[in-house]
Amino acid sequence: MTSPAPADTFSRRESLGSRMRHSRPFVTGTILTGLVVLIAAFGPIWLQDTSYQDPNALLSGPSAAHWLGTDQLGRDLLSRLVSAGRTDLRIAVVALLFPALFGVAVGTLAGYFGGWFDTVVLRLVDVVVAFPFYVLIIALVFVVGPGESGIYTALALVGWVSYARITRNATSIVAGADWVVAARQGGLRPSRVIFRHIVPHTATQAVVLFASDVVVVIVAVITLGYLGLGISAPTPDWGSMIFENRSFITTKWWLPAMPGFAVVITGLGFSLLGDGIADVWRVRK
Amino acid sequence: MNILDLAGLGVSFPAGPDRREVVSGLDLELPAGATLGIVGESGSGKSVTLRALMGLLPSAARVESGTLSIGGIPVPLAGRGLRATRRRRLAMVFQDPLAALDPLMTIGDQIAEVPRRVFGESKRASRAVAVDLLGQVRIPDPERRAGSYPHELSGGQRQRAVIAMALAARPEILLCDEPTTALDVTIQAEILDLLRQLRGQSDLSMIFVSHDLAVVNSMADRILVMRSGRAVEIGSAEQVIERPGQPYTRQLLDAVLELPDAGAPAPVVLGKPRPVRLRADGVSVSYSGVQALDAVGLQVGAASIHGLVGESGSGKTTLAKVLTGQLSPAAGSVVLDGQVLPAVRGRAQLRQIQMIYQDPFASLDPRMTVRQTLSELLRLVVRMPRPRIEARCVELLDQVSLPASALDGYPGQFSGGQRQRIAIARALAVEPTVLVADEPTSALDVSIQAAVLDLLVRLRDEFDLTIVVISHNLAVIRHICDDVSVLRDGVVVDSGTATDVLDHPRTEYTRQLIRAVPRLKKDIA
Amino acid sequence: ACSTPSTPIAASSTPSTSTAGGSAGSSGASSAPGSATATATAATGGGSGTLKYARTTGPTSLDPHNTIASGDVYTLNQIFEPLYVTDVKGELKPHLATGHTVSADGKTYTFTLRKGVTFSDGSPLTAKDVVYSLLRSRDFPKSPLGFLDSAIKTVTAKDDLTVVVVLKQPWAPLISDISAFSNSIVPDKLQGKTAAAFFQAPIGTGPFTLTSWTKGGTVVLARNTRYWQSGLPYLDGVEFSIVSDDNQLVQQLQGSQVDVIDSVPPANVADIKSNSALTLINAPQWSVDLLLFNEKVAHFADRHVRRAISHLVNRKQISQAATFGTAQPADSFFPPSMQYYDGTVTVAGYDVDAAKAEIAQSKFAQGFSTEILVPSSDQAWNQTAQILQEALKAINITVKIRSIETAAYKKAFFGFDYEIAINNAINDISDPDEMASFQIDDVNGGSTSFWTGYHNPAAIKLVTQAEAELDDSKRKALYKQIQQIVADDVPYVPMTYPPVLKALRATVTGFEVNPSGAVRLENVKRS
């Protein structure tokens, strides 16, 4: 018996670079996020001291010296905006990194090995998730004390949960995939199977979640700042800037509005980046 | 007179810059009361053609060209508001019966919807129609079953419900898109029977799509062979099967495996007695109450291919898992080369028995190149020195008839058949003594299927590999296996050499399985 | 005179009314130091609807003898009344009393009570009630304002309507003290109830009675139908709501959701002024915003540190940037509107070099870190804190701002759980003695020198002398000395003199605020 000869030319796989270029969310997300990060990282080098109070320029409108004008104490709004971005971004990323890694680790182990560990993790996740996010964060910041370290601790205690849950579910699906069973069957160690055959597939979701979480944490930090549980003055933070300038919303609207726009743009950048990463990382048939 | 005339159909996919024609210049005619069969490999455009006829193309599709007339009346192929007129006369049976039923509605309601909403009949009358239709498609106890949700029915019952639903619209033309592919052979035979009967009862014209030539042949008067969205050949069934005009059609025909006719003289088997390499003794498995395997015994000779057959749910996959050590049986043991393997195997013992999976699209890590997949095993499991790995990889690919250039490909770049070979190469990489293949070809087109089966035979012959092949396709089993075991509800009901078991079936169950297989040569069926 | 730690709005207060001493119903049409005037005329009372009055803090207790919290005082002022009240001009007027006589030695005061006054339950006001109330106020354990009555030796009822107060020594501010809310009159022996039970459903002679009180939330008052000033109050009720953010407060007024807001952030003053639908009350107040040092903390026990900081407080800048010029820069801890204010004291004013010289002499010349406590609801103070934070860098003092909710702020402040704090002192009565002893006399002043722990025996002695001094010019000299000592010691830095800043809808009339910031509502009408 014969068979039609199988074609043995494989189309070249689309390179990562070309996939990136072709994903609109990835490109926009990268540009926006890149801009925000660059400005936050290097902006403060050129801009003036954020806490310098110019007594001769209280609440001055936009001018050559102060592009976005000054606030009630005569501080340059643009400098504060940029420096606040640095603070908020730093906090968001640092506060997320460890819980995310921990959550992914726990979720992977639970999803791969199952059993009592899985059950315990799932129940714990159920319980933590039952508390409304802000209620838990606010209560925890209250308990451990406001400020940057309080935010880190509170987010660490809450943050790992969604990573654990999402990774656990992804892992338990991937762990049943034929290629994973085959890898195990081939005699590979569990550690190898996990790191080489499972994590690369489950990590996408965690990375995408991370990108969108950065936004959520920034908003949370801002909310805490607004509630007086965040970063203390004079370190600028978008939340406290909105709070401090809120009474000018009718007279000098840009004072409270600008920090808000900064958040929206950052949020847009990160969430597009998240979509983009998912887009690029997805295995295409 | 033709009830349906389609000329120059062109459909393109998908939206965006990658748009290309997936069906082009397709002509099709269907005389009233006749059945047209369409065959072709996966992706050749069969479903798209049917959906274009129904006006049910997905939003990303665009009809580029074509004219359609039904009963002599021209019907536009694209545009809004045209569906209703067309649909009154056409109905469609979908490939996947579960997906085609609304999961939230009882099947009775889904069928009754048609008389109620389309023909405006009363609630009670509609319901009566539904029950009647369910009876017509021979669903047992239709009164009660009408109240069932789709997930509460078996696969065969669902497909019958889908057919009943299609009939409810009292169509003149029934389009069947692979209505039996998702089903067991025995059930497939029943559904095909049912369709033939319905066609006989009413004046139903039918277009019947399948990738299985034998199935199409058993249903159709005329056959259309499609490839890459174009008609390759069209003619009467007899003509296409007996005297194919195109090389492609001939290729397809050649690849078809057929069961030899029952009672044909048994081929002389060189009685080479083989030592037993793999044995299962009294293996029992139950999944919380469901007894999947019940004291199953199995003997597989060295360097032979052992076939496992049985209908869906009979426990074939479960047995494969027990053999490969993925599942520890509740009772019984697996013996390899006279040594009892422990319930929980070590990594060295695991690799002695390798498995090939049914779905070639899921069996390879999509993020790893072939080289990575193979060398990982060579390096870590076989512990080969690095310089030799490359050579061994090429050698493995060669054994499965793939060029060395495949090493840097990702699974996504290979066809199903190629992937299946890569999966086999991976299994071979760890130097196993036994290979267990669970339906290794059922996801593949006929043409590709043959090549993979050839490979298994070659591995047995050249490398003295012991192979267990699971399939519900008796022709496949008959074609390549030395010995066969027949499973039914977790019990081995028959076993012996392939010729003994299949050519001279001893049990009614085996006979039933054999009878259900459609033949290419109509006269024999 | 007492100063209450309070938010800027807030003030413990004494009642003030324009219906001074006269018969009921004639509202004095007195033009307040504020811009609101009462134009209501007598009627049968009621019918004017419910006044929606929003504040940033609510009450925690309604016992007048045991509180100085502004949130409490506002409410209880509408329920209880003292014998005398301070009117909008800052003058004392007889209220539950019709008058008094003083003995020649200045030690015996005989008060005549007004006839026909009843409590809200109908029982008549008698001398017994007054005796009980004044003694309870004096003797209440840990009473914050008990010191006002410290000169009182005995209080006796001569007959039903005559009360005799005998003093230990001559006491200049007595009538002022009697007018303090803390000397409000409650029924004798609280009608036999426990304090807890009585103040849950308090009974007083005031124009309103308590209808409901959600803890931490809204307080609803209803018209006292038995109010002794016939035809008053015009309002059917008052609803005090709590809006902890002063920006929301303004917006609620602008959105016509409330009738009166108790404080206006300086940032919004211009906005409100230009709005014809709203009335802004902007009037001098017996009040001063202070930067306070906790002397229980080693850094601030050092006078040089305090003086150095005082030299870094740029009062003008604070006045401009934080209060938009609404509050004048301060020199003395007595506000200019108050009796015996002295504008000639020499102050450790803004001078960076002097600050450096001063800190060099201290034990903390190389600087230190500290924190400054402010209530988060007050925008102006939070801005002030940031100005100070920046300014103190000049002498290497690193300041952290601890900005917390008002209630928590008060708890921390009263508990000495702070290092530096911004707070506001208000004199509730027309005599400066309250402020002087509250802020200097850490033994008898009820507040350990306004919770700073400041102790200067010389100053205390002068305060005591001033209390007993009946001669006006001699008193003035004594207070001048006191103000200079405080300016030298700097137990707290007077920063600005905040005016009364309240706002109401133009449809509300008869709303009066006296210079202590206190409000009486019986003459208020809504239209």
Add this chain to the structure above:
Amino acid sequence: MTELSRPEPRTDGRADPRPARTGGPWAFVGWRLLHAVGVIVGVVVITFLLLHLIPGDPAQSMLGNRATPEAVAALRHQWGLDRPLWDQFGTFVARLFTHADTGDSLFYQVPSRSLIFPRIGVTLELVVLAGVFSILITVPLAIWAAVRKDRLADQVIRIIPSIGAGLPALWVGLLLIVLFGVHLHWFPVGGAGPGPWLTFRGLVLPAFTAAVAIVPVLIRSLRAGMLDVLESDYIAAARAKSLSETRVLLAHVARNAAVPTLTLLGLNLAYLVGGTVVVERVFAIDGLGNLLFDSISNRDFPVVQGVALFFAVVVVTVNLLTDLASSAVDPRLRLPGGGR
């Protein structure tokens, strides 16, 4: 960390370790109830432990740095911190179950219940209204986007989630207050009540603000869910039956899309509830959210515990209800093990 979640794909039976359960729909309800009770037990434990998470001595940190040792000792005694943990837990649970109370408010000296209960109404109303708003906003937009897939409307609607993700509720609230409250006078600037009508009016802007926080996620997921439904074979089959398009949309599309919508709402409820906490602050609504903040500022621990516990119980209950509702719509969910 967010509970901004999409419904997880239902895994096919293959990796499901759960033993098959037999029994009808009531078995499912029973199982789901049991699960909810389990979570609530966990919630109670966490709430209790919250106090013990404070590093060092909770009483000390509650009273501040300069509190006298006697005061600290008194508070320790009041909280029973001088007793063994189990004993404390027993007391906590006993009081919780006999009095529905987490202890006396330290600030007001009344049972925390008496502060919490009167504020439940307005907060629940806010949550419900916010939920209704988010459905009213999400469902039409998601359907529109799905039906007009890849067309302009879809492209525009698909940007919403990305923009909305970074919108701080407090900022949105501020803008809404100025526009609709201060300038247009359409809605109150803050506060709610008295009376049902005024309460409703007062809650419109806050509820809208809270809804804005979750609408982006809802739109994104619901659009995807709608597309799944629209492109599914059974919708094609329904059309093939020559049913009218309206009938297809109402009887098949809507019902099938309802299940993921419900599930989604359940999953995001916790976030919504959390959002209302912030929103209450911005709009000065005297509900549980404001009480939570005040109690936090007042370091009024038992009240904080009570509010947190209440919210968690609400979330668990509503999740239970959405699950039961989904299973009422979708018979497959009533299958053993299908419930999650």
